[in-house]
Amino acid sequence: MSPLELPPDLRSRLRSLSIVPRRAALLASAGQHDSRNRGGGLEFAQYRAYERGDDLRSIDWKLYARSDRFFVRDAERESPVAVWILLDASASMAQADLARPDWTRFDAARRLAAGLIEIALSQGDRFGLIVEGADGPMVLTPRAGGRHRDRLRLAMAPLKAAGVARWTRDVALFGERIGAHDLILILTDGFDECCIEVTERLAASGRDVCLIQILTGDERDFPFDRGYRFHDPETGAALVADGPALRQDFLARFAAARAALSARLDARGVRHVAHFIDESADRPIRTLFHTTGRS
Amino acid sequence: MTPALLFSAGLLALVALAIPIVLHIVRRTETLTVDFAALRWLEARPKPRRSLRLEELALLAVRLILLAALALWLARPVLGDVQDSRRVVAITPGLDAATIASAGQDGDRLVWLAPGFPAVGGPAPAAPAKVISLIRQLDAELAPETPVTVLVPAVLDGVDAERPRLSRRLDWRVGPPAPAGATPDRRPPPALSVRHAPEAEDGVRYFRAAATAWAAAETAPRLDAAPTDRPLEREATHLVWLAPGPMPAPVVAWIRDGGTALVALQARAPVEGETRVVWRDAVGEPLAVAGRLGRGRVIRLTRPLQPSAIPALVEPEFPDALALMLEPSAPPARVAATDHAPLTDAVPYEQPPLDLRPWLALIIALILGGERWMATGRARAVAP
Numbered sequence: 275m276s277p278l279e280l281p282p283d284l285r286s287r288l289r290s291l292s293i294v295p296r297r298a299a300l301l302a303s304a305g306q307h308d309s310r311n312r313g314g315g316l317e318f319a320q321y322r323a324y325e326r327g328d329d330l331r332s333i334d335w336k337l338y339a340r341s342d343r344f345f346v347r348d349a350e351r352e353s354p355v356a357v358w359i360l361l362d363a364s365a366s367m368a369q370a371d372l373a374r375p376d377w378t379r380f381d382a383a384r385r386l387a388a389g390l391i392e393i394a395l396s397q398g399d400r401f402g403l404i405v406e407g408a409d410g411p412m413v414l415t416p417r418a419g420g421r422h423r424d425r426l427r428l429a430m431a432p433l434k435a436a437g438v439a440r441w442t443r444d445v446a447l448f449g450e451r452i453g454a455h456d457l458i459l460i461l462t463d464g465f466d467e468c469c470i471e472v473t474e475r476l477a478a479s480g481r482d483v484c485l486i487q488i489l490t491g492d493e494r495d496f497p498f499d500r501g502y503r504f505h506d507p508e509t510g511a512a513l514v515a516d517g518p519a520l521r522q523d524f525l526a527r528f529a530a531a532r533a534a535l536s537a538r539l540d541a542r543g544v545r546h547v548a549h550f551i552d553e554s555a556d557r558p559i560r561t562l563f564h565t566t567g568r569s
Numbered sequence: 570m571t572p573a574l575l576f577s578a579g580l581l582a583l584v585a586l587a588i589p590i591v592l593h594i595v596r597r598t599e600t601l602t603v604d605f606a607a608l609r610w611l612e613a614r615p616k617p618r619r620s621l622r623l624e625e626l627a628l629l630a631v632r633l634i635l636l637a638a639l640a641l642w643l644a645r646p647v648l649g650d651v652q653d654s655r656r657v658v659a660i661t662p663g664l665d666a667a668t669i670a671s672a673g674q675d676g677d678r679l680v681w682l683a684p685g686f687p688a689v690g691g692p693a694p695a696a697p698a699k700v701i702s703l704i705r706q707l708d709a710e711l712a713p714e715t716p717v718t719v720l721v722p723a724v725l726d727g728v729d730a731e732r733p734r735l736s737r738r739l740d741w742r743v744g745p746p747a748p749a750g751a752t753p754d755r756r757p758p759p760a761l762s763v764r765h766a767p768e769a770e771d772g773v774r775y776f777r778a779a780a781t782a783w784a785a786a787e788t789a790p791r792l793d794a795a796p797t798d799r800p801l802e803r804e805a806t807h808l809v810w811l812a813p814g815p816m817p818a819p820v821v822a823w824i825r826d827g828g829t830a831l832v833a834l835q836a837r838a839p840v841e842g843e844t845r846v847v848w849r850d851a852v853g854e855p856l857a858v859a860g861r862l863g864r865g866r867v868i869r870l871t872r873p874l875q876p877s878a879i880p881a882l883v884e885p886e887f888p889d890a891l892a893l894m895l896e897p898s899a900p901p902a903r904v905a906a907t908d909h910a911p912l913t914d915a916v917p918y919e920q921p922p923l924d925l926r927p928w929l930a931l932i933i934a935l936i937l938g939g940e941r942w943m944a945t946g947r948a949r950a951v952a953p
Contacts, residue, residue, distance in 0.1 A: 366606030520611055
């Protein structure tokens with residue numbers, strides 16, 4: 275199944291989810307996201323009856339003169355939030371489970387991205403995409419609307435995870451393109467130290483950064499029951515060893531590494547969650563945005 | 570039934586059983602490569618203890634069985650004493666239908682007494698020329714305890730001079746007497762060709778006298794007498810050579826081609842193999858010896874062709890003796906079947922054991938097919 279086709283049950287669960295910026299409390303109240311932009315954009319949307327509290331300036335006086343009623347010109351309001359999805363396309367993302375060799379970490383990340391785009395579209399936010407691969411980043415500037423969603427899906431469909439992503443090279447570009455108040459969602463396996471550093475720098479610059487660490491089921495369960503040659507696709511290093519002998523030690527060390535990463539991200543105020551590729555794609559979104567509720 | 574191995578050294582091939590065991594152990598150490606990005610949290614500890622663990626035990630078992638069967642095949646397994654103990658009823662083709670119908674009971678094996686011993690039921694084969702030979706073969710091919718009934722006609726043709734000696738007591742049944750056939754005609758007397766040297770023309774008269782005696786009354790004798798330089802006629806079958814010295818090559822070639830030649834004492838005719846006496850005088854002294862040359866015969870006189878040396882030349886029995894020399898009559902070969910019942914003092918024949926290799930080869934092929942199916946099945950990732 276293509277990672278960009280969302281199954282119906284997932285789609286229905288996504289409908290109840292939303293992407294919540296951290297600094298929502300700072301914004302004034304209007305629309306789904308609280309906005310500090312008073313008034314609307316310039317695009318005319320519709321007339322509606324005047325209600326108490328509406329700005330007097332927004333009353334269409336000419337229409338009042340004709341109809342003797344107060345009408346308010348409602349304008350298309352531009353969403354204040356842009357959601358950036360940073361997709362890690364390094365070679366380590368191509369890893370799959372033993373049990374399901376055709377479903378890679380990158381497939382799970384793309385499905386997650388597709389789900390996030392659906393949510394952002396439904397709440398009227400602008401959304402953009404940066405794919406960080408070996409050949410430099412592919413940037414799709416945030417815009418709203420269904421056509422932009424299709425554009426992003428079209429761009430994601432042929433992608434392959436390969437090579438080594440150079441995050442530090444592109445961090446300047448990120449700072450340039452990503453607005454100071456945008457929401458950044460990083461989809462990565464989190465094994466790359468540079469990636470974590472870039473996350474920390476983006477968070478330090480005051481941007482709202484979320485990190486979804488995408489892990490395989492093998493890294494959680496370590497089901498290798500015989501001798502294997504473990505090969506790191508990015509460094510090329512290899513280790514020949516017996517699976518059961520490694521399991522206990524690996525699980526302990528991997529849990530410790532995840533705890534360390536969690537502490538690091540917490541210290542920078544980066545919201546983060548782990549997502550295993552054999553789980554449903556709505557779980558990390560729910561965990562990330564709905565455990566604490568809207569503040 | 571006694572199983573045995575004709576070539577026990579073939580079991581040395583069982584050493585090959587080690588091959589699949591080693592393969593199954595070695596293949597385990599071949600490791601599959603997996604991508605694992607979290608490699609840095611894997612500790613490269615010293616290699617774990619090598620435990621002799623065999624994988625895919627079912628496949629290994631099938632391979633071991635296959636190799637064991639191959640080794641057994643090399644050892645040539647046989648099964649002794651496998652014999653059909655049913656009564657065998659052998660029927661001579663040509664017996665009348667009523668005799669054949671009453672021959673066997675249920676459970677008997679009815680065969681024709683013919684080459685290959687075809688089962689009764691199919692078309693009857695032609696009557697065999699040598700019935701006794703076939704009975705001997707039947708006796709040799711059957712186990713000693715198998716009872717045998719033989720149905721023969723009242724008169725047997727082509728028998729030997731002796732009653733057959735078999736290893737068992739046959740149930741010797743003689744069919745009804747056949748209607749008496751006409752006795753064969755007497756053979757016509759041989760036609761003589763005489764070739765003589767000029768000085769030996771005197772000897773021709775004895776043969777002319779003999780030819781005249783053979784011929785029926787009022788008919789000319791069949792005699793072609795001429796000097797040696799005249800070639801033989803095409804239909805000549807019997808030659809009398811009365812010339813000293815070696816025989817010319819065309820005459821030798823004629824003898825090799827199937828002719829019969831009576832040569833005088835002074836003539837030198839080549840003879841192959843041994844000679845035997847074919848004519849003796851009244852006191853038993855040899856007068857002529859016969860030998861073989863190619864497909865023909867050479868009869869050589871041992872004395873000069875003169876009545877003083879061979880008094881029988883002028884005796885009235887000379888034509889008969891000459892005819893018998895030139896055309897020896899066949900030995901008698903017809904006997905009443907009741908008088909020719911086989912004797913039972915032969916040593917029983919060793920029966921060849923049943924060779925199990927064709928069946929074993931079939932089993933090996935089946936096991937091989939199963940092994941390939943298991944080894945290349947969909948469930949296995951890599952075929953070794």
